[in-house]
Amino acid sequence: MRLKCEHVWSYVSEYIDGSVKAQLREEIEEHLEHCEICTAVLDSTRNILILTGDERTFELPVGFSERLHARLAKELVAAKMTGEIGGASLVEE
Amino acid sequence: MKDDEDRFTMAGGGGQGKERTEAQIRAERETISRILAGETELFHELIRPCERMVYLTALSVMKDESEAEDATQEAMLKAFRALRSFHGEAKFSTWLVAIALNECRRRLRTAKRAPTDTLDTGGTEGEGDFTPAVLTDWREIPLEALERKEIRLALVEAVGELPAIYRQVFTLRDIEELDVRETAEVLQVSGNVVKVRLHRARMLLQKRLAPLLKASLPGRKRSFWSTT
Numbered sequence: 611m612r613l614k615c616e617h618v619w620s621y622v623s624e625y626i627d628g629s630v631k632a633q634l635r636e637e638i639e640e641h642l643e644h645c646e647i648c649t650a651v652l653d654s655t656r657n658i659l660i661l662t663g664d665e666r667t668f669e670l671p672v673g674f675s676e677r678l679h680a681r682l683a684k685e686l687v688a689a690k691m692t693g694e695i696g697g698a699s700l701v702e703e
Numbered sequence: 704m705k706d707d708e709d710r711f712t713m714a715g716g717g718g719q720g721k722e723r724t725e726a727q728i729r730a731e732r733e734t735i736s737r738i739l740a741g742e743t744e745l746f747h748e749l750i751r752p753c754e755r756m757v758y759l760t761a762l763s764v765m766k767d768e769s770e771a772e773d774a775t776q777e778a779m780l781k782a783f784r785a786l787r788s789f790h791g792e793a794k795f796s797t798w799l800v801a802i803a804l805n806e807c808r809r810r811l812r813t814a815k816r817a818p819t820d821t822l823d824t825g826g827t828e829g830e831g832d833f834t835p836a837v838l839t840d841w842r843e844i845p846l847e848a849l850e851r852k853e854i855r856l857a858l859v860e861a862v863g864e865l866p867a868i869y870r871q872v873f874t875l876r877d878i879e880e881l882d883v884r885e886t887a888e889v890l891q892v893s894g895n896v897v898k899v900r901l902h903r904a905r906m907l908l909q910k911r912l913a914p915l916l917k918a919s920l921p922g923r924k925r926s927f928w929s930t931t
Contacts, residue, residue, distance in 0.1 A: 616834070619834060619835055619906070620902075622835070622902070622905065622906070623898070623901055623902035623905050623906075624898065624902070626905075629898075646839045646840065647837055647838065647839055649841075650837075650838035650839055650840055650841040651835045651836075651837070651838065651909065653841040653843070654835075654836070654838060654841040654909055654912075654913040654916075654917075655835065655905055655906075655908075655909045655913075657841065657843055657844050657916075658858075658905075658908055658909055658912050658913065658916070659877055659905065660846070661844060661846070661848070661849060661854075661858055662858050662862060662877060662878065662908070663877055663878055663880075664846055664849055665755075666846075666849040666850075666855065667849060667855050667858050667859060668755075668759055668762075668859060668862075668878060670754070670755055670758055671768050671772060674754070674758065674772060675751075675754060677772070677776070678754065678772075678775065678776055678779060679747055681776050681780070682746065682747065682750075682776075682779060682780065682783065683747075685780055685783060685784075686743040686744055686746055686747075686783070687743070689743050689783070690741060690743045690744075693741070695738065695739055695741065695743060695786070695787075696738065696739050696783065696784065696785065696786030696787035696788075697784075697785075697787045698781075698784035698785050
């Protein structure tokens with residue numbers, strides 16, 4: 611094993627994202643074949659990312675969408691009446 | 704670093720199908736043109752796919768559901784009022800996220816309650832222990848576990864308690880699935896900073912959640928992950 615565990619840990623994120631260079635990826639995979647600890651670190655990190663990325667984990671508050679569109683509706687109608695649509699600056703005065 | 708390498712390539716990760724086709728982008732631009740021409744009611748449909756993304760961005764900064772909702776509403780109103788300034792350089796959703804972040808920062812400044820680590824600079828950069836929890840075995844926790852409220856809460860709390868600079872990057876990259884370049888753009892930091900912060904966020908979450916999840920869900924089947 612050429613790579614130390616600490617070295618592998620420093621590349622966990624890039625390895626998961628598929629952005630490590632081919633040579634390093636090979637070295638990491640060679641290390642993983644013999645290292646239960648780094649394999650578990652990698653597996654658990656991936657598993658946690660899948661769980662946190664699922665839509666069920668972070669839910670919108672109940673009634674969020676209705677309240678948002680109700681507030682927008684007033685603005686949209688007013689803009690239609692005046693004909694002043696979409697021309698404001700985002701830069702604060 | 705090539706753009707395609709910047710994509711979130713984890714097999715099965717997050718999977719909300721956010722890759723957009725050219726046809727969708729054309730339809731979005733057409734809708735914006737019609738809104739600017741007077742069909743203002745179409746703005747409802749334009750923002751509907753982005754609501755969750757904008758809210759979670761606001762939540763990652765404000766940390767409070769009610770304040771995040773207020774900031775989201777205000778950001779959407781500002782986006783409508785400034786719609787003519789959207790020229791399609793970025794994706795519309797990314798533009799909305801940037802507006803939401805600015806709105807949240809403005810609110811924190813106004814409330815004068817922004818500790819240094821609440822903004823994108825300063826804070827805990829470079830400090831802390833980012834080594835993972837050392838385990839010798841990991842048994843896969845299936846998505847069905849999310850039916851359990853205590854599991855969802857543990858995940859939400861763990862993300863919520865990340866230092867702000869890591870929480871914001873994690874939210875944009877791993878929950879909303881922006882790529883490195885988009886995340887760097889909206890946070891106004893370099894791509895390398897995004898990668899470093901994301902790595903640290905993931906390690907902090909692994910360290911906290913892996914032992915906790917392992918203890919709360921014993922007796923699962925061993926997982927064999929694909930590394931492709």
